[in-house]
Amino acid sequence: MVIIVKGQPEDVDRVVEFVKRRGLSVHLSKGAERTIVGVIGDVREVPAEQLELLPGVERVVRILHRFKLSSKDFNGDRTVVKVKNLEFGGDSIVVAAGPCAVESRELLKDVAKAVALAGAHMLRGGAYKPRTSPYSFQGLGEEGLVILREVSDELGMPCVTEVVSPGQVEKVALYADVLQIGTRNMQNFSLLQEAGRSGKPVLLKRGLMSSIEEWLQAADYILSEGNPNVILCERGIRTFEPYTRNTLDLSAVPVVKKLSHLPVIVDPSHGTGRWDLVVPMAKAAVAAGADGLLVEVHTDPEHALSDGHQSLKPPVFEQMMRDVSCIARALGRTVPGL
Ligand code: PEP
Numbered sequence: 264m265v266i267i268v269k270g271q272p273e274d275v276d277r278v279v280e281f282v283k284r285r286g287l288s289v290h291l292s293k294g295a296e297r298t299i300v301g302v303i304g305d306v307r308e309v310p311a312e313q314l315e316l317l318p319g320v321e322r323v324v325r326i327l328h329r330f331k332l333s334s335k336d337f338n339g340d341r342t343v344v345k346v347k348n349l350e351f352g353g354d355s356i357v358v359a360a361g362p363c364a365v366e367s368r369e370l371l372k373d374v375a376k377a378v379a380l381a382g383a384h385m386l387r388g389g390a391y392k393p394r395t396s397p398y399s400f401q402g403l404g405e406e407g408l409v410i411l412r413e414v415s416d417e418l419g420m421p422c423v424t425e426v427v428s429p430g431q432v433e434k435v436a437l438y439a440d441v442l443q444i445g446t447r448n449m450q451n452f453s454l455l456q457e458a459g460r461s462g463k464p465v466l467l468k469r470g471l472m473s474s475i476e477e478w479l480q481a482a483d484y485i486l487s488e489g490n491p492n493v494i495l496c497e498r499g500i501r502t503f504e505p506y507t508r509n510t511l512d513l514s515a516v517p518v519v520k521k522l523s524h525l526p527v528i529v530d531p532s533h534g535t536g537r538w539d540l541v542v543p544m545a546k547a548a549v550a551a552g553a554d555g556l557l558v559e560v561h562t563d564p565e566h567a568l569s570d571g572h573q574s575l576k577p578p579v580f581e582q583m584m585r586d587v588s589c590i591a592r593a594l595g596r597t598v599p600g601l
């Protein structure tokens with residue numbers, strides 16, 4: 264942390280005292296008009312907002328990040344999250360696909376077979392759906408978990424499903440290979456801690472109105488429970504643009520890669536809200552360095568109980584897999600099985 268003071272010598276003394284009272288030391292660099300106070304030590308607990316209120320303080324620049332365990336400062340190597348035979352964050356691109364919600368055994372089986380044939384590696388499907396309206400389909404609950412597990416085992420693909428409350432973590436962890444924490448719950452801190460304690464890999468979606476820093480701090484909640492298996496997922500943020508459901512922030516991928524050792528995947532389905540934009544954004548995500556994709560697929564999207572408008576039909580998904588594989592290869596990566 265660097266504090267820029269443009270004031271009297273007593274202003275500088277006050278800043279130095281403020282810092283030293285917190286057990287840290289300073290390095291002063293005096294210029295003609297300004298004094299730069301460099302703070303040495305662990306500055307994470309120094310309240311920059313309070314420092315900025317001191318007389319003569321022009322600016323406080325934080326150098327260390329607010330997030331810690333998810334930061335590259337903490338772990339310089341990339342983290343590879345293993346889920347059965349899959350590796351998120353390695354050289355290969357991992358694709359999770361399936362319907363938004365588990366609607367029935369028949370539907371899930373049809374979609375699962377189609378995505379497996381096209382080369383998907385993991386099955387997705389929500390049993391507990393966090394819907395904006397209480398009148399919308401809320402998911403099949405535990406019955407959905409049972410179906411997801413059965414179909415997932417039948418096809419030999421690991422599965423991911425959302426957990427929406429801390430009290431559900433234990434139950435969902437019995438069925439799922441990966442716990443998904445959705446955008447609306449990114450800052451549900453007790454849910455993050457409970458998911459951390461489960462020891463299961465956690466797919467942490469970016470909050471729809473969260474900064475990258477807040478997202479990585481949320482990841483720290485999981486990591487600080489001793490669970491190193493966190494996969495980040497960019498799924499679009501809310502902006503002023505109404506043409507798409509969300510604005511898919513693909514620049515978050517290289518930013519996160521720079522700041523964190525954790526794998527990051529992209530969900531172009533929720534990121535755009537339109538099936539016709541999913542394939543171009545999936546390709547762009549892999550080109551931007553994403554470690555995987557989370558894609559909604561439905562055999563009859565017109566009649567889907569949720570998110571049909573952003574779901575790909577199997578033939579389009581198949582083409583997407585081929586295209587993404589070409590891009591991965593051009594970048595020295597692979598889509599296993601393609
Ligand atoms: C989902 O994956 O079906 C979902 C609800 O995602 P999000 O939390 O990103 O809206």
Ligand code: MN
Binds near residue numbers: 363364533569570
């Ligand atoms: Mn959905």
